[in-house]
Amino acid sequence: MMTQSFNRSALTAALLATSLAPALAAAQHAKDEQTLILYNGRIHVMDDNNRVVDAIALRGNTVLAVGNEGDVRALAKKGQAVEVDLKGRTVLPGLIDGNIHGTRNAYYCWTSNIRIDFISDRNEALRQISRTAEANARGTWLWTTRLPAVFHVNGLSPPGMFTLAELDRAAPNNPVMIMANGFGLNAQLNSAAIKALDLKAGDLGVELGEGTGTLTGKVAMPALDRARTAISRQFEAASLGQQASCYLDFSHAMNRAGLTSYAGAQQGGIFNAGAWSANAGVPGARLAPEADAPRATPAYREKALAEGVLPTSIDRGWAEPNPMAMPRFDYDGNPHRDGLNPVNELDRAGLLSTRVLAMLDPRGGGIEGVKATVYHSVGMMGNDRVRIGGIGPGFYMGQVRFGNTATLLPPKDYRQIIETLACNRWNWTDQTYIEATVRYKLDVIEAVNRTCPIAGLRWSFEGIQEPLAQASLDRIRKLGIGVTTFSTNIQGRSPLPDVAGPTPFADLVRSGVKWCMGSDGTLGNPSDPFGHMWYAVTGETMDPNGLKQPPSQRISRLEALKAKTVNCRFHLQNDRIGSLRPGDLADLIVLSDDYFTVPETDIRYLHSLLTIMDGNPVYAEGPFSSLDDPFVAKIKVFKDNARVR
Numbered sequence: 001m002m003t004q005s006f007n008r009s010a011l012t013a014a015l016l017a018t019s020l021a022p023a024l025a026a027a028q029h030a031k032d033e034q035t036l037i038l039y040n041g042r043i044h045v046m047d048d049n050n051r052v053v054d055a056i057a058l059r060g061n062t063v064l065a066v067g068n069e070g071d072v073r074a075l076a077k078k079g080q081a082v083e084v085d086l087k088g089r090t091v092l093p094g095l096i097d098g099n100i101h102g103t104r105n106a107y108y109c110w111t112s113n114i115r116i117d118f119i120s121d122r123n124e125a126l127r128q129i130s131r132t133a134e135a136n137a138r139g140t141w142l143w144t145t146r147l148p149a150v151f152h153v154n155g156l157s158p159p160g161m162f163t164l165a166e167l168d169r170a171a172p173n174n175p176v177m178i179m180a181n182g183f184g185l186n187a188q189l190n191s192a193a194i195k196a197l198d199l200k201a202g203d204l205g206v207e208l209g210e211g212t213g214t215l216t217g218k219v220a221m222p223a224l225d226r227a228r229t230a231i232s233r234q235f236e237a238a239s240l241g242q243q244a245s246c247y248l249d250f251s252h253a254m255n256r257a258g259l260t261s262y263a264g265a266q267q268g269g270i271f272n273a274g275a276w277s278a279n280a281g282v283p284g285a286r287l288a289p290e291a292d293a294p295r296a297t298p299a300y301r302e303k304a305l306a307e308g309v310l311p312t313s314i315d316r317g318w319a320e321p322n323p324m325a326m327p328r329f330d331y332d333g334n335p336h337r338d339g340l341n342p343v344n345e346l347d348r349a350g351l352l353s354t355r356v357l358a359m360l361d362p363r364g365g366g367i368e369g370v371k372a373t374v375y376h377s378v379g380m381m382g383n384d385r386v387r388i389g390g391i392g393p394g395f396y397m398g399q400v401r402f403g404n405t406a407t408l409l410p411p412k413d414y415r416q417i418i419e420t421l422a423c424n425r426w427n428w429t430d431q432t433y434i435e436a437t438v439r440y441k442l443d444v445i446e447a448v449n450r451t452c453p454i455a456g457l458r459w460s461f462e463g464i465q466e467p468l469a470q471a472s473l474d475r476i477r478k479l480g481i482g483v484t485t486f487s488t489n490i491q492g493r494s495p496l497p498d499v500a501g502p503t504p505f506a507d508l509v510r511s512g513v514k515w516c517m518g519s520d521g522t523l524g525n526p527s528d529p530f531g532h533m534w535y536a537v538t539g540e541t542m543d544p545n546g547l548k549q550p551p552s553q554r555i556s557r558l559e560a561l562k563a564k565t566v567n568c569r570f571h572l573q574n575d576r577i578g579s580l581r582p583g584d585l586a587d588l589i590v591l592s593d594d595y596f597t598v599p600e601t602d603i604r605y606l607h608s609l610l611t612i613m614d615g616n617p618v619y620a621e622g623p624f625s626s627l628d629d630p631f632v633a634k635i636k637v638f639k640d641n642a643r644v645r
Helices: 008-018 022-028 069-073 122-134 164-172 189-198 225-234 240-257 298-306 311-316 340-348 366-376 411-423 434-451 472-479 505-511 530-536 555-562 566-571 600-605 623-642
Strands: 035-039 042-044 055-059 062-067 082-084 090-093 095-097 176-178 187-189 205-206 215-219 259-265 355-360 386-391 430-433 460-463 482-485 514-517 588-591 608-613 617-619
Touching: 022 189, 035 069, 055 069, 069 187, 082 430, 082 566, 090 205, 122 164, 122 189, 122 205, 122 340, 122 460, 164 187, 164 189, 164 215, 187 225, 205 355, 215 225, 240 259, 240 340, 240 366, 240 617, 240 623, 340 355, 340 608, 355 566, 366 386, 366 411, 366 472, 386 430, 411 434, 434 460, 434 472, 434 514, 434 600, 472 505, 482 566, 505 555, 514 530, 514 566, 530 555, 530 600, 608 623
Parallel strands: 035 082, 042 090, 095 259, 259 355, 355 386, 430 460, 460 482, 482 514
Antiparallel strands: 035 055, 055 062, 090 588, 176 187, 187 215, 205 215, 588 608, 608 617
C-alpha cells in the first residue's frame, strides 16, 4: 500500500545531488530526499552473511537501510515516503552480466531484432514475432542475430524451423529473416522478404518445394547474403536519435529480464566480428585478408574430420565467406555507428536504465592500436551509470585456434601490448577461450608483472569456455586476474569446434578466482540472465537432445546468483553494485516467482515485476505497474522526438 504518490522529480534531484558523493555521506546527508520503502518481502542482501530481510529503504540512488519491517518503516518521515507492499515476493540485487554486447543494440536495432531465446511453445514464439512486427513500421526488416544461436529449432514444441506460411501469418507486412541452431548455415524468409529481395526460382541459394517449383523461403548463400545486405542498409539509415530509441528498447527488455548492469565491448559490430565477416559484393565493405584465417594442424584436422566437421570449417576457420556473419560497412559510413554515442545521449537525458562499463576496442589492433588508445584516449572515466573501463575484449591479441599456436601474436608483440597496458595502469580484458591460450598469455603477464605490477588493476580473461588446469587457476588467482564465462554450450553444442567444453562453473567456484558469469549475449548467445543461471544449475540446454552440462560442473542456485551479482563487482569496476547493503547503489529486482524454490527447470522463465536502477523504477508490471509511469512518460517524449531527428 502506498502512503503517498511517487514524487519522481524529488528522486531525480536527489540522484543528481548525490551521485558523486561517497555512499555513506549520501545516506547521511540526504535529509530532504524522498524515501522508497519496500516491505513484507524476502529480500536477499547478498552480503557476507547471505542475509534475508523483510524490508529495504532507498533514498535517492542509495540503499539507506535493510532489516525487519518495523525498524525500516520507522525511518520514513510522515508525508515523505513511498511504501510498497511486496506481498511476500522475492527481491534480489539487480543482476549483472560480465560480458554482453549491449551498446551495439543501438546501431543494430534491438527493436527489429526477433528475440525468442527461451520460448519453447511454438505458438508463443510466433506471437513474439508478431509483437516484434507491431513494434516496427510496415516494411521494416525483422531478423535474428549473426550467429545461428538465439534459439534452437529443437527447443520449440513442436520442433523445427518456422515455415513460410507461419511467418506470413505472424508478420505479413514486414520482411523476416530467421537463422537458428539446428537449421544449418541457412535462413528462413517470409513472403514479404522474398518480394523485397526479388528472389525467383533459379536464383542461387534459393530452395524450391519438392514437386511444386515454388519458393519455400529457405535460403543459403548467396541469396542469404542479399537479405543480410538489405538489413545492413536498414541499420545504416538510422539517425542518432533512432539508434538511441533502439537502445531504449534493449534496456527495457533487459530490465524485465532482471539485468541492471553489464560490461561489454564498445565496438559496434554485431554482424561483422572482425575477420569473420562475409563482405563480398557489398559496396564500400572491408574484406578480411585470407591470411588472417586460422589453419588447423594435421592432428586436429584428422580428429575433426572423423567427428564430421566440414572440411571448409577446419581449413578456413572462420574466414571469408562466412554465412553466419552480416555484411559490414566501413567505419567512414554512419557517423553514429559507435554504440556509445546513443548511450551518452540517453545518459544526458536521464534515461539510462542499465549501467554500462564499456571496454574500448583499439582500431587497427596490435601494439599500434593499443598505444594510440592508451596515449590519446580518455580512459577509465565516467560516472556510475556509464564508464570507459579500459581496453578489451582483445580478440585481436589472438587465440590458439584449431590446435594451431601460429594464430597467436608472437610473444614479443604480445609483451609490448601487456607492458603498455600495465606500465600505464590501464584496466584490460582479453578474450581467452581455452587452456592453451591461457597458459601462453599467463607466461607473458607474469614476466611483465615483475617490472610493472598489475596489483590494483582490474584485468580479466573473458569467455573461458572449457576447464582450465589447476595450475592455471592458481596462477590466475595469484595475479588477481578475473575470469568471465560465456556459457557457449547453452545451445546444446559449442559453435566452436576447437573448444573442448564444458563451461567450468564448478571449477571456478572451487578455485577462488574472481569469476563473473557472462553471456556473450546478443551476439552468439541468448542474453536473458536467468537462462544462463538455469543452465549453470541444471545442466540442461536449449536443445533438449543436445550436449548437457555434466553434473561435475553444475553449481548451486546461490553460487549461480553470486556469479550474477556480488562476484561481478571486480569486473564492473564498481564495489557498490551486486548487493543491497546500506550505502550500496539502489539497484534491485522484484521477481515473478521465488528463485530459490521454483522448480529448477523453471528458473529460465523468471523475470522481474519491478526493476529499480539508481533508485528509479525503470520497469514495472502487474501489481507495481504504476511505479514506472514517470520513467515511461520520459521515454515516450524522447522517442517522439527521435522520430524527427
